[in-house]
Amino acid sequence: DPNVIPYEMIGGEKTIRKLVKAFYARVRIHPDLAPIFPGDWDETERKQYMFLTQFLGGPPLYSQEFGHPMLRARHLPFPVTPKRAEAWLSCMQQAMNDIKLEGDIRQYIWERLVQTAHHMINSNDE
Ligand code: HEM
Known part of the structure; x- marks a missing residue:
C-alpha cells in the first residue's frame, strides 16, 4: 500500500532501534568496516537511528x-x-534477517539503501 508510511509499516521506533542495533553489532566486528569508524559506537548508532527514522518517513x-x-x-x-x-x-x-524484517516493505527499504550506499562511494578499492 503506497499510502502507508514505511516507518509505520515496519513498527516505528521499536523496529528501527532493533535494526540499528543488529546492524552495528555486525559492522563493529567487520574487518573492512570497523577500522574506519571513529569508535564511539553509541554515538554512531544514535545518529543512524535518527537518520533512518526520517529516511523512512518518521519524525x-x-x-x-x-x-x-x-x-x-x-x-x-x-x-x-x-x-x-x-x-x-x-x-x-x-x-x-536478524530482526525478521520481511516482505515487500523489506524489499522497498533494501532498494533505497542499495542506492544510497552506492552513492556514498568516494574512493577506489586498494
Ligand atoms: C556516518 C561509513 C553508508 C548513514 C558514517 C561514518 C562512517 C560511515 C565511518 C562515521 C560514523 C560517525 O561519525 O559516528 C559508511 C560506509 C558506508 C556507509 C563504509 C558504505 C556505503 C551509509 C548509508 C547510510 C549512512 C547507506 C544511510 C542509509 C550515515 C549517517 C552517518 C554516517 C546518518 C552520521 C553522519 C554524521 O552526522 O556525521 N558512515 N557509511 N551511511 N553514515 Fe555511513
Whole structure:
C-alpha cells in the first residue's frame, strides 16, 4: 500500500532501534568496516537511528539536531570503497534477517539503501 508510511509499516521506533542495533553489532566486528569508524559506537548508532527514522518517513530527528543530512559530504572524511559499500550492505541484509524484517516493505527499504550506499562511494578499492 503506497499510502502507508514505511516507518509505520515496519513498527516505528521499536523496529528501527532493533535494526540499528543488529546492524552495528555486525559492522563493529567487520574487518573492512570497523577500522574506519571513529569508535564511539553509541554515538554512531544514535545518529543512524535518527537518520533512518526520517529516511523512512518518521519524525525528522536527524535534521532537528544536525541540519540537512548531506550524507555524501559527511562521508568524505571516510574512505568508502566499492568493497566497503558491499560490506555495509551485507551487514544490513544480515541485520534485516536478524530482526525478521520481511516482505515487500523489506524489499522497498533494501532498494533505497542499495542506492544510497552506492552513492556514498568516494574512493577506489586498494
Ligand atoms: C556516518 C561509513 C553508508 C548513514 C558514517 C561514518 C562512517 C560511515 C565511518 C562515521 C560514523 C560517525 O561519525 O559516528 C559508511 C560506509 C558506508 C556507509 C563504509 C558504505 C556505503 C551509509 C548509508 C547510510 C549512512 C547507506 C544511510 C542509509 C550515515 C549517517 C552517518 C554516517 C546518518 C552520521 C553522519 C554524521 O552526522 O556525521 N558512515 N557509511 N551511511 N553514515 Fe555511513
